[in-house]
Amino acid sequence: MTTTTPAPTTAAVRRAISSTPRPPRPGPLTAALAFGWRGMLKVKHVPEQLLDVTVTPVMFLLMFTYLFGGAIAGSTSAYLDYTLPGLLVMSVLFTTVYSGVALNTDLTKGVVDRFRSLPIWRPAPLLGSLLGDSVRYVVAGTVIIVVGVALGYRPDGGFPGAVAALALVVVFSFGLSWIFSVLGLLMRTPNAVMNAGFMAIFPLTFLSNVFVDPATLPGPLEAFVDVNPISVLATASRSLMAGEPDGAAIVVSLAVAAVLALVFIPVTTRLYRSR
Amino acid sequence: MTTGTALAIEASGLGKSFGRTRAVNGVDLAVPAGSIYGVLGPNGAGKTTTIRMLATLITPDAGSASVLGHDIVAEADAVRELVSLTGQLASVDEDLTGRENLVLLGRLLGYSRAAARDRADELLEAFDIAEAAGRLVKHYSGGMRRRLDIAASIVVTPQLMFLDEPTTGLDPRSRNQVWEIVRALVGEGTTILLCTQYLEEADQLADGIAVIDRGRVIAEGTPGHLKASVGTGSLRVRLLDPARRDEAAQVLERSVGPVVAEPEPAALSSTGVDAERAAIGVAELARAGIGLAHFSLEQPSLDEVFLALTGHAAEATDDEATTGPATPATDTLQELS
Ligand SMILES: Nc1ncnc2c1ncn2[C@@H]1O[C@H](COP(=O)(O)OP(=O)(O)O)[C@@H](O)[C@H]1O
Ligand SMILES: [Mg+2]
Numbered sequence: 031m032t033t034t035t036p037a038p039t040t041a042a043v044r045r046a047i048s049s050t051p052r053p054p055r056p057g058p059l060t061a062a063l064a065f066g067w068r069g070m071l072k073v074k075h076v077p078e079q080l081l082d083v084t085v086t087p088v089m090f091l092l093m094f095t096y097l098f099g100g101a102i103a104g105s106t107s108a109y110l111d112y113t114l115p116g117l118l119v120m121s122v123l124f125t126t127v128y129s130g131v132a133l134n135t136d137l138t139k140g141v142v143d144r145f146r147s148l149p150i151w152r153p154a155p156l157l158g159s160l161l162g163d164s165v166r167y168v169v170a171g172t173v174i175i176v177v178g179v180a181l182g183y184r185p186d187g188g189f190p191g192a193v194a195a196l197a198l199v200v201v202f203s204f205g206l207s208w209i210f211s212v213l214g215l216l217m218r219t220p221n222a223v224m225n226a227g228f229m230a231i232f233p234l235t236f237l238s239n240v241f242v243d244p245a246t247l248p249g250p251l252e253a254f255v256d257v258n259p260i261s262v263l264a265t266a267s268r269s270l271m272a273g274e275p276d277g278a279a280i281v282v283s284l285a286v287a288a289v290l291a292l293v294f295i296p297v298t299t300r301l302y303r304s305r
Numbered sequence: 306m307t308t309g310t311a312l313a314i315e316a317s318g319l320g321k322s323f324g325r326t327r328a329v330n331g332v333d334l335a336v337p338a339g340s341i342y343g344v345l346g347p348n349g350a351g352k353t354t355t356i357r358m359l360a361t362l363i364t365p366d367a368g369s370a371s372v373l374g375h376d377i378v379a380e381a382d383a384v385r386e387l388v389s390l391t392g393q394l395a396s397v398d399e400d401l402t403g404r405e406n407l408v409l410l411g412r413l414l415g416y417s418r419a420a421a422r423d424r425a426d427e428l429l430e431a432f433d434i435a436e437a438a439g440r441l442v443k444h445y446s447g448g449m450r451r452r453l454d455i456a457a458s459i460v461v462t463p464q465l466m467f468l469d470e471p472t473t474g475l476d477p478r479s480r481n482q483v484w485e486i487v488r489a490l491v492g493e494g495t496t497i498l499l500c501t502q503y504l505e506e507a508d509q510l511a512d513g514i515a516v517i518d519r520g521r522v523i524a525e526g527t528p529g530h531l532k533a534s535v536g537t538g539s540l541r542v543r544l545l546d547p548a549r550r551d552e553a554a555q556v557l558e559r560s561v562g563p564v565v566a567e568p569e570p571a572a573l574s575s576t577g578v579d580a581e582r583a584a585i586g587v588a589e590l591a592r593a594g595i596g597l598a599h600f601s602l603e604q605p606s607l608d609e610v611f612l613a614l615t616g617h618a619a620e621a622t623d624d625e626a627t628t629g630p631a632t633p634a635t636d637t638l639q640e641l642s
Contacts, residue, residue: 040485040488040489042430042431043431043432043485043486043489043490044489044492044493045431046427046428046430046431046432046456046459047459047462047489047490047493047495048462048493052414052415052461053414053415053416053417053420053461054415055386055415056412056413056414056415060412060415061412061413064409064412064413065413067409067412068398068401068405068409071400071401071405072400072401075400075401075402075441076400139394139398139399140392140393140394140395140396140397141395141396141397141398141399143357143360143362143390143392143394143396144389144390144392144396144397144410144457144458145413146362147360147361147362147385147388147389147390148385148410148413148414149382149385149386150413
C-alpha cells in the first residue's frame with residue numbers, strides 16, 4: 031500500500047495535463063520499434079522465459095549425443111557433427127511457439143485494449159513483439175551452438191558458417207512464428223496455445239532429418255521427411271555450418287518463410303483488431 | 306448524425322451481443338462536452354461493453370454513435386486520435402516499470418525519445434509515483450497502478466477520456482486521490498465518461514448520470530435528480546455504551562422509524578431516512594443523554610436506487626456491486642440535504 035506518500039497535488043496534475051502539445055503521429059517503423067523495445071524489456075525483466083526455451087534443447091542435445099549418438103552414427107562426435115545444426119533448428123523453432131503463448135498472455139491483460147485504442151499503424155504491435163522475440167531466437171540458438179562447441183563440435187564453416195546458419199534459422203522462425211501468433215489469437219488460454227503448438231512442432235521436428243538420416247527410413251516416411259520444410263532448413267543450416275552452402279536449400283527455406291509471413295501477417299493483424 | 310451542438314458523445318440505439326447474451330440492448334446517450342458523465346449500473350449491466358464500443362475497440366451490431374463529431378465505425382481512427390481509455394482491467398503492462406510504460410506510450414504517440422522520457426518523468430512526479438518509477442508494475446499497490454493507468458491515458462491530453470470503474474477495489478484514500486485527479490482533468494477541459502457501480506462516486510464526480518440495467522438506460526438525470534427519486538439513505542449510529550442500546554432503539558423508533566440492531570453490539574441502523582429525520586433522531590438521542598461514538602447518514606446504495614427505479618434489486622453478480630466504498634465519517638448529513 032502507499033503508506034506515507036502525500037496525495038498528488040492538484041496543481042501538479044493540472045500542470046501535467048495542460049502542458050501537452052500533441053506530437054505528430056509516429057511512423058510505422060517508429061511504432062514497430064517501440065513495441066520491439068517493449069519485447070526486449072520483457073526479456074530483461076522476465077528472464078525466466080529464456081530458461082524455458084533453452085533448457086529443453088540443451089537436454090535433447092545431451093541426451094541424443096550421448097544416448098543414441100553411438101548407435102546412430104557410430105560415435106558421439108560423428109553424431110554431434112550431424113545433429114548439431116539440426117538441434118539449432120529445433121531449439122529456435124521451439125522458441126517460436128512461445129511467441130504465440132506470449133501473445134495470448136498479452137491478450138488477457140488490459141494493456142492490449144490501450145494499444146488497440148491508439149492511432150498507430152495496425153501491424154505495429156505484432157511486428158514489434160516479434161522483433162523482441164528474435165532476440166530470444168538468437169539467444170536460444172547461440173546457447174545450442176556454444177554448448178555444442180563445449181562438447182567438441184568443430185564446424186568446418188567456422189565462426190562465419192555458424193553465424194550464417196543462425197541468421198537463416200532466425201529469419202525462418204520469424205516467418206513461422208506468424209502461425210503461432212494466429213494460434214495465440216484464436217485459442218482461449220496460453221496453455222492451450224502451448225499444447226497445440228508443441229503438438230504440431232514436435233512431430234514435424236522428429237519427422238525431419240534433424241535427428242536421423244532419412245536414407246535409413248522406410249520409403250513413404252522418407253518421402254515425407256524429404257519435403258518437410260524443417261528438413262530443408264536443417265539441410266541448409268548443416269551446409270552453412272559445414273562451409274559448403276547448399277544454395278537450393280537456403281533459397282527454399284527463405285521462400286517458405288516469406289510465404290508464411292505474407293499469408294499470416296494479414297490474418298494476424300485482422301484477428302488482433304477484432305478479438 | 307453530428308449536429309454540431311456541444312455534445313461530446315451522442316449514441317442512439319447502441320447494441321451488442323456476445324453469442325446469446327445481449328450485453329448492450331439499445332443505449333442512448335447524450336454527453337455534453339466538458340462534463341463528467343456517469344454511467345451507473347451493477348456488474349454485468351453492459352457498462353464495459355458500451356465503453357469498448359465508444360472507444361472503437363469493438364463494433365456495435367445495432368445503432369450508431371459519434372464521439373467528438375466522428376462516427377465510431379466509419380471514422381474510428383479519427384476517434385482514436387482524440388480519446389483515451391482507462392479500462393476496467395489495468396491498461397498498463399505489468400512486466401514493465403511504471404516509467405517504461407509511460408515512455409513506451411510517449412513513443413507510440415509520436416514523441417521523440419528524449420521528449421517521451423521528459424513527459425514520463427513529469428507525469429510520474431505529478432501523479433505521485435516518481436518513487437516507484439523504476440519498479441515493475443506488478444509490484445504496485447492498487448492505488449499506484451490506477452494512478453499510473455490514468456497518467457498513461459493523458460501522456461497526450463485527450464479531449465475525451467473513458468474511465469471504467471476507476472476506484473473499484475481501492476481503499477478510501479487511494480479512491481480520493483483518483484477523484485482529485487479526475488476533477489483536475491475535467492477542470493482542464495477534458496470530457497469524461499465514467500462507469501461506476503457506486504452511486505456515491507457518480508454523485509461526487511458526475512454532472513449527469515445514466516443508470517443502466519441489463520443493457521438499457523433506465524433512468525437519466527443529475528445526481529440530485531436521481532437521489533430525489535430515491536429519496537432516502539440509511540442512518541447508522543454507534544453508542545458509547547452498548548448497554549443502552551435498547552433504550553436508544555426506543556428513542557429512534559419514535560423519532561425516525563423502524564430500527565435494526567447491527568451485528569456490532571453498540572450499533573443501530575435505520576433505512577429509508579431523509580436528512581431532516583436523521584437530524585431529529587440524533588438530536589433526540591442527545592437530549593436523552595445517550596452518548597454517541599459516531600453517526601452517519603449513508604447514501605442510498607445502488608440496490609436502493611435500483612429498487613426505487615425498477616422495483617427490483619440490482620442483479621449484481623458479485624459483492625462489490627452491493628457494498629459501496631467505505632464511507633468516511635465526515636461524509637454525512639449536509640451532503641445529502
Ligand atoms: N467478450 C465477451 N464475451 C461474452 N460475453 C461477454 C463479453 N463481454 C461481456 N459479456 C457479457 O455481457 C454482459 C455485460 O458485460 P459488461 O459490459 O462487462 O458489464 P459491466 O461492465 O456493466 O459489468 C455480461 O453478461 C457479460 O457476461
Ligand atoms: Mg465492467
